[in-house]
Amino acid sequence: MKKKIAFATCVQLGLSCIQEIYRIGGNLDLLITLKDEKAKKKSGRIYLDDIATEHSAPLLKIDNINDQEVLNALKENQIDWLFIIGWSQIAKKEVLEAPTYGCIGMHPTLLPVGRGRAAIPWAIIKGLKETGVTMFKLDEGVDTGDIIGQGVINLDENTTATELYRKVDDMHITLISKYWDNIVNNNIILTKQNESEATEWPGRKPADGEIFSSMTMDEADKLVRAVTHPYPGAFYNNGDGTHRIWSAEINKDEGKIKLRDGYLIPIDYEIEG
Template sequence: MKKKIAFATCVQLGLSCIEEIYRISGKVDLIITLKDEKAKDKSGRVYLDDFASEHYIPLLKIDNINDQEVLSALKKNQIDWLFIIGWSQIAKKEVLETPSHGCIGMHPTLLPIGRGRAAIPWTIIKGLDETGVTMFKLDEGVDTGDIIGQGVIKLDQNTTATQLYQIVDDMHIKLIEKYWKDIVTNNITLKKQNEIEASEWPGRKPEDGEILSSMTMDDADKLVRAVTHPYPGAFHKVEDKVYRIWSAKTNKDEGSIKLVDGYLIPIDYEIEV
């Protein structure tokens, strides 16, 4: 018997997964998302009303994934698997155990590397030449659950967050297509994460995008590429002005940063006074 699936998301990565499920003739029995007024500035924020209405899927809008109404909806709809994609709140034990088979997440790194927040910006800031997306069964830890499958993504020294977000989105779709049949027929194989290789990356705030004069040219270049769209953007303060930088080119021969007149030359930027 095919499994009953619920999906919790409020970002494009999750919507892309749901769209792929329907493209391959799958079905979702319940969609859970944040209330419209919540997380309006979240990177990749989307609204699921139109898709849910078009496909006659019950849509539950919530404040928190651990709310009692979530548990009630999962029980009422007899959910076997709950996908939680692009969701900042940590699901607690009761939520994880309410679906008969558990919960599935995806994380845009090759776990156990890069557990935690802001995976796409950190990948660029750290200058990695390889990353990926991991599909895994959620447990009570942060990105610590057993792995269902992974997809590898290659990067170069010009990759931007905009480009990587799209590649990550495409990889989410590929993993859904690859493992959907195994999930709905309860035929997945789980692999433990190697704790020896584990690392955790902290969250980032908009103010972490400030370009400082003490930075090297390489560090500034990485920061601009790491926090461009869909993120808040890099910025540099010059007296009473703030330069919001979405893309830039660098003079690698120079060892320090001087905005506009000098070495980090904005291609696409806004000036805030």
């Protein structure tokens, strides 16, 4: 018997997964998203009204994933699995246990490396050669649940957040397509994460995008690439205002912004204030 599936998201990564589920002939029995006025400035924020209407799927708009109305809807619709993807709020035990078999999430690193926040910027700032996306069963920890599957994404010294976000989006689609039948037929194999290899990455704020003259060319270059669109951008403050930098080059001998071992040359930028 096919399982009844619900999907909670408010960002493009989740919408891409929903679109892929319908593209491969799957069905969703309940869609959950944030109320329209909430998280308007969240990177990649989307709305599910159109796709819910197109596929005649019930759509529940909420304040918090842990609200009683979520629990009620999961029980009333007899949901077997709930996907929670691109969702900042941590689902509590009651929500995780409300679907028959539990909840499934995705995280844009190769877990157990890079648990936590800001996975796309950190992968670039840390100069990783590869990252990826992990599909896993949610538990009460942060990104600690058993792994269903992973896909690897390669990075190089020119990779930007814009490019990596698109590759992460594509990998979400790939993993959904690969494991959908196993999920609906309750045929998934779970693999425990290796705690000895686990690392945690902290959240980032727009203020963390500031470029300082004490930085090396390598550090400044990575920061610009890491926080460009869809993130708030790197910035540099000088006498004539804040330079919001979306792309830049580095040069050892000359340029606009003096760094510890050379210069940063903004290419795509705006001057604010």
